[in-house]
Amino acid sequence: MLAMPADRSDCAVSRPLRIAINGYGRIGRCVLRALMESRHRHNVRVVAINEPADLDSMAYLTRFDSTHGIFPGEVGVIDGGLEIAGQAIPVFHAREPADGPWRELAFDLLLECSGAFSTRDGLHAFLDAGCPRVLVSHPGKSAADVDCTIVHGINDADLQAGQRIASAASCTTNAAVPVLDLLERRLGVDSAFLTTLHSVMNDQPMIDGYHHADLRRTRSAMQSIVPVATGLAQGIERLLPGLAGRIQAKAVRVPILNVSAIDLAVNLRRDTSLEALNAIFLEAARARPDLIACASQPHASIDFNHDPHSVVVDLGQTRVNQGRFANLLIWFDNEWGFANRMLDVARIWADLFLVPAAPAPESFSSSIGV
Structure with missing residues (x-):
């Protein structure tokens, strides 16, 4: 269920959360x-970053980003790490969990952003090496893996305090699940088919090359629309059983650098209209403006670059046929939106x-009722 923002005013912690980042690629840098x-x-x-790349390359790609623009702060290399926006961050270059100096770090949570585990x-292996907890930037291979x-x-x-490994799901799951959850609660979902139109990823080559068992992924990412396998349906069912x-x-x-879309076709259990369906999403956007947005202008994908929402519903693309068959187009920045959710x-x-x-002690004046 799409929850209202929690009031956490009574949950103020005694110090900042201390995180380490494993893997400083697209998601690690965006986080x-x-x-x-x-x-x-x-x-x-x-408090630390683990990344096999050299420090100069890490600093350069932090400062200059072809997708999200120049970093809005100073970035430099210091002895043993990076200085980013005035904060010194130690960097090490372990390739295996056991090789990292995790036990020597005073931190609370590892953000595993390499995609390799x-x-x-x-x-x-990260827990065995001394990490207290791990938050993963992708789904587990199976539900039992996290x-x-x-x-x-x-x-x-x-989420529970005693858990050790959690996943923040995927960018597509974070976009699709709030929409399907809303439809299921308000109108009922008899069946749904989702087609994700996803920007290129770094498991695709710029030119044709031998590198993947999926032969489609051996083809040039920037010259073709390439069908790929997806576990989105299984991911949705884990969250919405x-x-x-x-x-x-x-x-x-699709051959663009960033921003993706989902074309959602859904058979509903109760009748609706185009206007009523859009009104449901407008109401949800007012309730959770941090997660859901609605767009009514004639947008193209680039308009949603660096958009922090989980999902933006394109109201101008909503269609309803015979009351119970609906088609939606939803946008999401697959890098920036997901980094914010993580x-x-x-x-x-x-x-x-x-x-x-x-709790802060009462002041002298308050204790005497002044």
Whole structure:
């Protein structure tokens, strides 16, 4: 269920959340930048980054980003690490979890952003090496590989203080689940088919090359629309088990750098109209403006670059046929939106496992009623 923002005024922790980032590629850099650009930067501190690349390359790609523009702050290399927006961040270059100096770091949570670990054994290697908890930037290979999978705004309550491995799901799941959850609660979903139109990713070559068992992924990413396999349907069913057996999905990669869309065809259980369906999403956007937005202008994908929402519903593309068959187009920045959601999940988890701050003592004046 799409939850209202929690009132966490009584959950103030005694110190900032201390995170480390494993993997400083597209998502790792976006997570750090999203933190630096957010109002929460003083409540979350990056204490270390693990990345095989050299420091000069890391600094350069932090400062200059072809997708999100120049970093809005100073970036430099210091002895043993990076200095980003005035904060010194140690960097090490371990390729395996056991090789990192995790036990020497005083931190609360590892953000695993490399994409290289998706099984319980692989993720437990970080715990065995000294990481207290791991938040993964992709789904586990199976539901059993993580303690919980969280789509912020839907099932935050599944997080528990004693859990050690959590997943922030995927960018497509974070976009699709709030929409399907809303439709299921308001109109009922008999069946749905999702076609993801996803921007290119770094598992595709710029020119044809031998590198992947999926022969379509051997083709040039920037010259073709390329169908790829997707686990979106299974991911949705993990989060919304009431829809099990009613969801199908496919995906194609399109030759743009960033921003993706989902074309959603859904058979509803109750009659609706175009106007009534759009009104449902407008109401949801007012209730959760941090997660859902609605767009009514004639947009193109580039308009949603660097958009922090989980999903933007394109109201001008809504269609309803015979009352119960609907078609929606929803946009999402697959990098920036997801990076912001990962930080949201980290902060909510921290409210559970960090020791709450002691109440401030009453002042002398308040104690005598002045």
